[in-house]
Amino acid sequence: xxxxxxxxxxxxxxxxxxxxxxxxxxxxxxxxxxxxxxxxxxxxxxxxxxxxxxxxxxxxxxxxxxxxxxxxxxxxxxxxxxxxxxxxxxxxxxxxxxxxxxxxxxxxxxxxxxxxxxxxxxxxxxxxxxxxxxxxxxxxxxxxxxxxxxxxxxxxxxxxxxxxxxxxxxxxxxxxxxxxxxxxxxxxxxxxxxxxxxxxxxxxxxxxxxxxxxxxxxxxxxxxxxxxxxxxxxxxxxxxxxxxxxxxxxxxxxxxxxxxxxxxxxxxxxxxxxxxxxxxxxxxxxxxxxxxxxxxxxxxxxxxxxxxxxxxxxxxxxxxxxxxxxxxxxxxxxxxxxxxxxxxxxxxxxxxxxxxxxxxxxxxxxxxxxxxxxxxxxxxxxxxxxxxxxxxxxxxxxxxxxxxxxxxxxxxxxxxxxxxxxxxxxxxxxxxxxxxxxxxxxxxxxxxxxxxxxxxxxxxxxxxxxxxxxxxxxxxxxxxxxxxxxxxxxxxxxxxxxxxxxxxxxxxxxxxxxxxxxxxxxxxxxxxxxxxxxxxxxxxxxxx
Amino acid sequence: xxxxxxxxxxxxxxxxxxxxxxxxxxxxxxxxxxxxxxxxxxxxxxxxxxxxxxxxxxxxxxxxxxxxxxxxxxxxxxxxxxxxxxxxxxxxxxxxxxxxxxxxxxxxxxxxxxxxxxxxxxxxxxxxxxxxxxxxxxxxxxxxxxxxxxxxxxxxxxxxxxxxxxxxxxxxxxxxxxxxxxxxxxxxxxxxxxxxxxxxxxxxxxxxxxxxxxxxxxxxxxxxxxxxxxxxxxxxxxxxxxxxxxxxxxxxxxxxxxxxxxxxxxxxxxxxxxxxxxxxxxxxxxxxxxxxxxxxxxxxxxxxxxxxxxxxxxxxxxxxxxx
Numbered sequence: 109x110x111x112x113x114x115x116x117x118x119x120x121x122x123x124x125x126x127x128x129x130x131x132x133x134x135x136x137x138x139x140x141x142x143x144x145x146x147x148x149x150x151x152x153x154x155x156x157x158x159x160x161x162x163x164x165x166x167x168x169x170x171x172x173x174x175x176x177x178x179x180x181x182x183x184x185x186x187x188x189x190x191x192x193x194x195x196x197x198x199x200x201x202x203x204x205x206x207x208x209x210x211x212x213x214x215x216x217x218x219x220x221x222x223x224x225x226x227x228x229x230x231x232x233x234x235x236x237x238x239x240x241x242x243x244x245x246x247x248x249x250x251x252x253x254x255x256x257x258x259x260x261x262x263x264x265x266x267x268x269x270x271x272x273x274x275x276x277x278x279x280x281x282x283x284x285x286x287x288x289x290x291x292x293x294x295x296x297x298x299x300x301x302x303x304x305x306x307x308x309x310x311x312x313x314x315x316x317x318x319x320x321x322x323x324x325x326x327x328x329x330x331x332x333x334x335x336x337x338x339x340x341x342x343x344x345x346x347x348x349x350x351x352x353x354x355x356x357x358x359x360x361x362x363x364x365x366x367x368x369x370x371x372x373x374x375x376x377x378x379x380x381x382x383x384x385x386x387x388x389x390x391x392x393x394x395x396x397x398x399x400x401x402x403x404x405x406x407x408x409x410x411x412x413x414x415x416x417x418x419x420x421x422x423x424x425x426x427x428x429x430x431x432x433x434x435x436x437x438x439x440x441x442x443x444x445x446x447x448x449x450x451x452x453x454x455x456x457x458x459x460x461x462x463x464x465x466x467x468x469x470x471x472x473x474x475x476x477x478x479x480x481x482x483x484x485x486x487x488x489x490x491x492x493x494x495x496x497x498x499x500x501x502x503x504x505x506x507x508x509x510x511x512x513x514x515x516x517x518x519x520x521x522x523x524x525x526x527x528x529x530x531x532x533x534x535x536x537x538x539x540x541x542x543x544x545x546x547x548x549x550x551x552x553x554x555x556x557x558x559x560x561x562x563x564x565x566x567x568x569x570x571x572x573x574x575x576x577x578x579x580x581x582x583x584x585x586x587x588x589x590x591x592x593x594x595x596x597x598x599x600x601x602x603x604x605x606x607x608x609x610x611x612x613x614x615x616x617x618x619x620x621x622x623x624x625x626x627x628x629x630x631x632x633x634x635x636x637x638x639x640x641x642x643x644x645x646x647x648x649x650x651x652x
Numbered sequence: 653x654x655x656x657x658x659x660x661x662x663x664x665x666x667x668x669x670x671x672x673x674x675x676x677x678x679x680x681x682x683x684x685x686x687x688x689x690x691x692x693x694x695x696x697x698x699x700x701x702x703x704x705x706x707x708x709x710x711x712x713x714x715x716x717x718x719x720x721x722x723x724x725x726x727x728x729x730x731x732x733x734x735x736x737x738x739x740x741x742x743x744x745x746x747x748x749x750x751x752x753x754x755x756x757x758x759x760x761x762x763x764x765x766x767x768x769x770x771x772x773x774x775x776x777x778x779x780x781x782x783x784x785x786x787x788x789x790x791x792x793x794x795x796x797x798x799x800x801x802x803x804x805x806x807x808x809x810x811x812x813x814x815x816x817x818x819x820x821x822x823x824x825x826x827x828x829x830x831x832x833x834x835x836x837x838x839x840x841x842x843x844x845x846x847x848x849x850x851x852x853x854x855x856x857x858x859x860x861x862x863x864x865x866x867x868x869x870x871x872x873x874x875x876x877x878x879x880x881x882x883x884x885x886x887x888x889x890x891x892x893x894x895x896x897x898x899x900x901x902x903x904x905x906x907x908x909x910x911x912x913x914x915x916x917x918x919x920x921x922x923x924x925x926x927x928x929x930x931x932x933x934x935x936x937x938x939x940x941x942x943x944x945x946x947x948x949x950x951x952x953x954x955x956x957x958x959x960x961x962x963x964x965x966x967x968x969x970x971x972x973x974x975x
Binding site for chain 1: 740749798
């Protein structure tokens with residue numbers, strides 16, 4: 109249909125997000141690949157062959173895979189009871205359960221690491237018969253804690269809307285409830301389950317803070333090894349070669365995930381919420397234990413973290429919080445100054461994400477088809493790049509000429525915004541796409557100019573979704589650790605997650621206490637921003 | 653002051669949606685534009701509004717060209733099929749939208765919106781969310797919104813299509829009376845000929861992008877001229893007499909018992925009743941004549957299927973066809 113295009117000045121505007129992504133994302137990633145493959149002039153060739161042949165790196169790659177696989181499998185097992193309960197039974201607090209289960213997922217990863225450190229401290233799991241400190245078990249527990257929400261939310265909502273009549277047909281044909289579940293329901297749940305688990309695998313494969321802080325030196329994955337090679341050993345060629353392996357693996361996982369998600373989205377007829385009230389004692393026991401079991405598992409680390417933040421040897425006190433004002437010897441600035449830094453970066457990153465993500469969303473929805481497709485892909489690519497490779501790429505690329513931003517304040521919010529922009533776009537674009545085009549036509553026939561149409565219709569409707577996205581951007585920036593470890597090298601620009609990591613890394617009650625207090629502050633701010641932002645989203649369901 | 657459309661064509665790729673259409677709507681009149689779905693009537697309307705670019709032809713109002721103006725400057729109101737109300741705004745804000753675009757000050761805006769809400773019978777609805785409205789209420793808000801900026805011409809693109817039949821007839825009468833009362837110049841598109849006949853001063857019947865017949869409702873009904881228009885407005889039977897083809901209007905058909913003698917200028921065709929449907933005040937009877945033709949007529953008393961009857965045709969009421 110050749111409808112009159114309302115407004116023609118889209119091309120120059122589209123260049124802003126394209127240029128931003130080009131300079132701050134595409135160029136660094138291409139440079140990283142280039143160096144990793146040894147193609148740069150004057151470089152000393154690729155280490156890729158050496159790295160792949162080296163037994164130590166082979167072990168690291170293997171460990172990266174199997175810890176992710178095990179974390180994913182255990183996440184599925186841990187999530188199943190609650191997923192079943194929210195999908196099949198109505199109970200008081202069902203909505204709240206869906207929201208609360210999401211809290212661990214939005215917590216900054218350093219806070220999760222802090223919470224599990226708190227658990228180990230509190231329950232004496234650092235030594236003795238049950239020893240968790242610096243074990244794979246600690247890493248995997250933290251991963252499961254973090255990712256349960258992914259399965260509960262996506263599979264749960266799919267399952268709750270799944271047509272139950274095939275299952276009932278199986279029952280009338282003589283199948284037991286368990287048999288009907290296995291033979292009829294489970295196969296239909298498989299596509300969304302696989303899509304959710306592939307996301308969990310991707311997250312745990314690229315996990316950084318949890319592995320670095322809970323695993324210790326002995327438990328290296330690709331992500332932590334890139335960090336170590338680049339920033340501890342200053343061995344850029346090796347770090348670049350490892351990054352190539354990481355980029356390729358993540359790209360493959362992203363492609364697999366996209367394919368799985370597409371299959372999951374158009375296979376089953378979904379017909380509104382089918383959950384039933386609880387019936388009978390056995391049912392009540394099952395639902396109650398599913399809810400409380402999961403609640404306990406998710407609440408214990410958070411509660412312990414809060415408890416530890418107030419604990420000193422001589423009882424409960426605010427001392428850990430008060431100490432944040434004073435600079436600890438192990439930190440270049442006081443924790444409170446770090447908080448000020450983090451908030452300033454978060455405001456800047458959210459502002460950049462608002463500008464770039466907002467423009468990109470408009471162009472994606474309204475632009476000429478080829479341009480909007482290019483932009484949509486370009487702005488979503490950072491999702492498929494691990495934070496560490498992104499930070500590393502920026503660090504080694506933007507180091508000369510006009511783009512020498514290594515010492516600049518802005519490099520931190522810019523890098524963080526790259527991770528946040530896809531979330532802004534994923535929040536806004538579906539809402540703009542869902543606007544009935546006749547609304548814009550109606551506005552035009554009522555005398556609205558193209559600019560007024562954008563303001564009165566697109567901005568007015570998309571504004572709330574944009575607010576949600578910008579809230580996420582703020583939260584992402586606050587908690588960002590992987591990329592900031594690379595670009596936040598100036599000691600006066602220390603952020604809260606970097607400060608927590610440093611404090612957690614050292615022994616000593618005082619520092620631990622401060623780390624816990626700082627984690628609690630970060631947790632509260634992040635959770636507030638995300639939960640409030642999500643309520644804003646016009647879909648009513650939020651995007652979480 | 654008159655809307656004049658001349659030689660208007662709209663093409664989408666290889667298909668011509670509107671093919672060399674010309675029409676006039678004098679100020680204060682309502683043109684009913686009818687045709688089957690896909691005949692191009694909506695596209696014609698959208699081209700007049702400026703929502704679709706015309707490939708050829710001119711659109712003018714009182715002699716001045718509208719074709720070059722963008723939608724928002726044509727001063728043409730539009731009522732959409734699915735009413736297209738702004739869900740993120742209240743009823744008041746919806747109706748006030750066009751006035752706000754004109755930069756009209758708030759007090760005047762409030763006054764005009766109140767006036768329009770009263771006109772459509774929704775005085776107390778200003779603060780309501782659009783999502784709380786019933787289908788009929790939403791249509792009335794859409795009408796108030798389209799009328800608020802005082803458009804020189806109002807285009808109605810099957811605004812009642814989404815409603816159920818009973819509601820539609822009622823609203824259609826209300827709408828017609830209101831437009832007449834306001835002296836609002838309008839084009840009312842519908843695929844239902846009854847709706848158009850009830851609503852308009854002038855009728856234009858469209859098919860395959862062309863206007864097949866235009867005139868007053870009774871002119872078109874009495875003399876449809878083409879087979880398409882005849883069958884579209886319900887003259888289902890075509891007969892041939894003296895080498896010419898005629899559409900048989902319902903008022904030309906009388907169904908009588910076989911043994912009743914008939915005058916010479918009203919030839920009788922024998923046949924058999926194939927269906928008899930109760931319509932409240934009368935029965936609609938379909939007859940299959942012995943020569944194979946089908947006729948429809950109306951009787952006061954029930955006739956059993958299979959009853960032999962004679963179909964008497966009033967030749968003076970046959971509509972000659974040109975094609």
